[in-house]
Amino acid sequence: MSEQENIIEKVRKIFTDYLQHHDFRKTPERFMILEEIYNIDGHFDIDSLYTQMKDKKFRVSKATLYNTIELLMDCNLVTKHQFGQNHAQFERSYKFKQHDHFIDVVTGDVFEYCDPRIMEIQKSVEDMFDVDIAYHSLTFYGTKRRHKRKRINQNNN
């Protein structure tokens, strides 16, 4: 069994347990959507997910996509991002380690990184306001540096 199949089996299990525990129905649509999402690398939005599933001849509606993603966020299998545009982006989150984002404001490219110092800040904020933090959103916005580097025996650029 591939690592990917292994992950999908595990998230199906998590989702099943979650649905069971909340007395929600285990409909085939919900599992199709979960599996589809876990086969997407990187970020996606509702519309692209919808188109992608329609292309595969799945019978699915946007209402169900929104509804199901809500459930998946509830059981921490999907994360939502608002990068500043008016539409949300999502991302599978099981077994894909916590990370934050850098957005290139010119190209729209998304880069990921993980810096443990954010957890230290989180701890400070929890103490400062006497709160428990469930999650955070950290995004840097900027542009690629233009290199004006001078190199000796320069061959290109």
Add this chain to the structure above:
Amino acid sequence: MSEQENIIEKVRKIFTDYLQHHDFRKTPERFMILEEIYNIDGHFDIDSLYTQMKDKKFRVSKATLYNTIELLMDCNLVTKHQFGQNHAQFERSYKFKQHDHFIDVVTGDVFEYCDPRIMEIQKSVEDMFDVDIAYHSLTFYGTKRRHKRKRINQNNN
């Protein structure tokens, strides 16, 4: 002259210079909006700003509000936040020192704090991806702690 008047004079100057430099017109609406925003403490959205100005009998349209706020973001006089809902929130930003937010997901309350360590992370990210970061967004989401504290000779709570 009060500190507040002083700030408003300065941001008017910044905005004037910006408009001049870009060959944009210095319309009275733009300065009314700027001044209105700088008299708001904390966050606001387009709708509340619109209502507030209408209540004062200003003749203004939402189209102009959106347009003007775009300009104000361009010259760093206003900051935009997307706290997760589908509508943006804004905030004056001149002379109000850089800060980030904690959102109470139950009450919707917004708390502000400033942690210099975010700049260290920013520097790392700049080096890692070879980019220049113009701004960032850091928001923590969580809830107030419930106190089960035991105190000896407890008087209140």
Add this chain to the structure above:
DNA sequence: ATCTCTGCAAAGGATTTGCATTGCC
């Protein structure tokens, strides 16, 4: 058999756009 979940379509809310008019330069 019951009642949640579904797809579809309509509604809703925030933001953008089109356009005739206003008024800054």
Add this chain to the structure above:
DNA sequence: GGCAATGCAAATCCTTTGCAGAGAT
């Protein structure tokens, strides 16, 4: 006076809601 900026309204985009029928329990 020319043309950018305005107000208003319509259009658009994303998301939510209403509802009749399908299907999980």
